[in-house]
Amino acid sequence: MSLNDNKSLLGAFLADQLSAERLRTWRIIFFLLLALIALMSLIIKNLHPHFGFDAYPFFWPIFGLVVGLVLIFVVKKIIQPIIKRTEDHYGDL
Numbered sequence: 001m002s003l004n005d006n007k008s009l010l011g012a013f014l015a016d017q018l019s020a021e022r023l024r025t026w027r028i029i030f031f032l033l034l035a036l037i038a039l040m041s042l043i044i045k046n047l048h049p050h051f052g053f054d055a056y057p058f059f060w061p062i063f064g065l066v067v068g069l070v071l072i073f074v075v076k077k078i079i080q081p082i083i084k085r086t087e088d089h090y091g092d093l
Contacts, residue, residue, distance in 0.1 A: 037061070 038061040049055035
């Protein structure tokens with residue numbers, strides 16, 4: 001089996017996963033895994049918290065969500081207007 005065969009198998013697998021039913025299934029699996037990881041913070045205790053808030057359950061999942069949303073906001077509202085270019089910025093090459 002050559003490398004091109006592997007690429008075509010992977011492409012066929014990924015194309016098969018794009019159906020509406022499969023996407024819904026993958027979305028459910030993704031959110032269940034996220035919930036499982038968040039619930040693990042109830043079982044696995046932080047024995048040596050470095051800050052005051054990281055001793056609370058669900059601190060790190062909530063912190064990750066808030067920081068991710070702030071990063072999206074910063075990129076969309078501040079950085080994108082600075083770096084975007086017009087469609088014909090480079091001209092005809």
